[in-house]
Amino acid sequence: MTAPKTPSTAEELRGAGLRVTAARVALLETVRHGDHLDVEAIASGVRDRVGHISLQAVYEALHALTAAGLVRRIEPAGSPARFEGRVGDNHHHLVCRSCGVVTDVDCAVGEAPCLAASDDHGFSIDEAEVIYWGLCLDCSTARSS
Numbered sequence: 001m002t003a004p005k006t007p008s009t010a011e012e013l014r015g016a017g018l019r020v021t022a023a024r025v026a027l028l029e030t031v032r033h034g035d036h037l038d039v040e041a042i043a044s045g046v047r048d049r050v051g052h053i054s055l056q057a058v059y060e061a062l063h064a065l066t067a068a069g070l071v072r073r074i075e076p077a078g079s080p081a082r083f084e085g086r087v088g089d090n091h092h093h094l095v096c097r098s099c100g101v102v103t104d105v106d107c108a109v110g111e112a113p114c115l116a117a118s119d120d121h122g123f124s125i126d127e128a129e130v131i132y133w134g135l136c137l138d139c140s141t142a143r144s145s
Helices: 009-013 022-033 039-050 055-067 135-145
Strands: 070-076 083-086 090-098 102-105 131-134
Touching: 009 039, 009 070, 022 039, 022 055, 022 131
Parallel strands: 090 131
Antiparallel strands: 070 083, 090 102
């Protein structure tokens, strides 16, 4: 018995109804191997893999990948949009107020995926976005030294 084959990046793009291009493959792989990257860091990673790509092309590809559910966009207050490859599990984020590092954290305590609002105001809620703010271990250690 063989283990199920993990789809390639190109197969994932096709499965999402997107045209497969070298830039999209490089972009999706850059996001997935990065850590909450901003657009500039993604563009740099894509350029390292495929050569020149315009910032506009990066924005357009990110929009398409986000709409297709292959990439998640987060926007911590006061920070540029960041992108990650962890999608579909409704996890949350920790953001350091000092250095800006962003870290994943699993769903808040309660019924997963944290969809029980105290008052839903008639909405049919399908997602929750929580951002915890504070100091990361490095920054809090540096402040106490």
